[in-house]
Amino acid sequence: MIPPTHPRYESLRIREMLAGGFEAGAVAAEGLMAHGRGEAFDYMLGEESTITAQRAAHAAAAALLLSAKPVISVNGNLAALCAADTVQLAEAAGCGLEVNLFYDDIRRRRVIAGMLRRKGAAEVLGTEEDRATLPGTDSPRRLVSARGILAADTVLVPLEDGDRAEALAAAGKRVIAIDLNPASRTARAAHITIVDNVVRVMPRLAQYCSQMTQYDEGSLRAVLGAFRNDTNLAESSRTMARNFGGGRHA
Numbered sequence: 001m002i003p004p005t006h007p008r009y010e011s012l013r014i015r016e017m018l019a020g021g022f023e024a025g026a027v028a029a030e031g032l033m034a035h036g037r038g039e040a041f042d043y044m045l046g047e048e049s050t051i052t053a054q055r056a057a058h059a060a061a062a063a064l065l066l067s068a069k070p071v072i073s074v075n076g077n078l079a080a081l082c083a084a085d086t087v088q089l090a091e092a093a094g095c096g097l098e099v100n101l102f103y104d105d106i107r108r109r110r111v112i113a114g115m116l117r118r119k120g121a122a123e124v125l126g127t128e129e130d131r132a133t134l135p136g137t138d139s140p141r142r143l144v145s146a147r148g149i150l151a152a153d154t155v156l157v158p159l160e161d162g163d164r165a166e167a168l169a170a171a172g173k174r175v176i177a178i179d180l181n182p183a184s185r186t187a188r189a190a191h192i193t194i195v196d197n198v199v200r201v202m203p204r205l206a207q208y209c210s211q212m213t214q215y216d217e218g219s220l221r222a223v224l225g226a227f228r229n230d231t232n233l234a235e236s237s238r239t240m241a242r243n244f245g246g247g248r249h250a
């Protein structure tokens with residue numbers, strides 16, 4: 001147990017959650033390493049949700065609410081870190097939930113689906129035999145659910161790999177990514193990238209979607225239309241550079 005008074009409490013608490021997810025069979029060993037890369041970018045970001053990230057989350061909420069068939073792609077890291085917030089977001093935005101793994105494994109898919117169900121998810125796709133192939137990616141990474149990602153118009157991909165983000169965009173999906181690295185292929189391939197930690201983004205997105213269900217379609221379109229991903233990514237990179245170039249960590 002980490003004492004809450006430890007100066008790096010939050011960061012260490014997140015590591016503990018991932019280690020627990022690994023022991024439970026939800027997180028892949030490679031997922032632990034991917035988290036390490038994310039941690040470094042979060043450190044540069046200042047470990048807080050910037051105004052830039054909040055603006056992207058606002059656009060993402062508008063996009064989800066405007067979609068006819070939005071789906072959240074869930075992997076082991078996301079389930080270990082924020083299963084409850086993911087289920088709440090799915091409810092608030094009317095999204096489907098699909099377990100979709102880079103390092104695919106049916107046992108891991110079932111463990112992750114169980115974690116979502118225990119937090120109240122009524123239906124979790126991606127564990128049964130409705131498998132379809134997404135064009136443009138290598139097997140087995142192209143496996144998706146026919147009723148989920150294949151049929152979706154918008155896919156929220158927290159922690160996605162660049163190839164698959166590109167393939168989803170090429171397949172005509174609106175792609176919303178959450179990625180702490182503003183220079184990753186995922187961040188650049190997505191239509192909306194929230195450069196922030198999933199642990200902060202998922203509850204914020206659920207809250208925005210609950211509030212914005214009051215908006216009419218024109219207002220949602222205005223929020224979405226005002227968003228520019230390239231500008232937003234550049235601003236996130238500048239924030240990191242500022243923080244390291246004589247800012248808070250210097």
Ligand code: ATP
Binds near residue numbers: 041159160
């Ligand atoms: P890409 O294929 O998009 O260029 P990559 O190969 O650099 O990405 P991966 O190893 O596929 O990255 O996945 C790790 C990515 O996930 C990193 O960009 C990292 O910043 C991000 N990441 C890890 N943990 C988190 C987190 N908790 N919240 C948000 N992003 C995260």
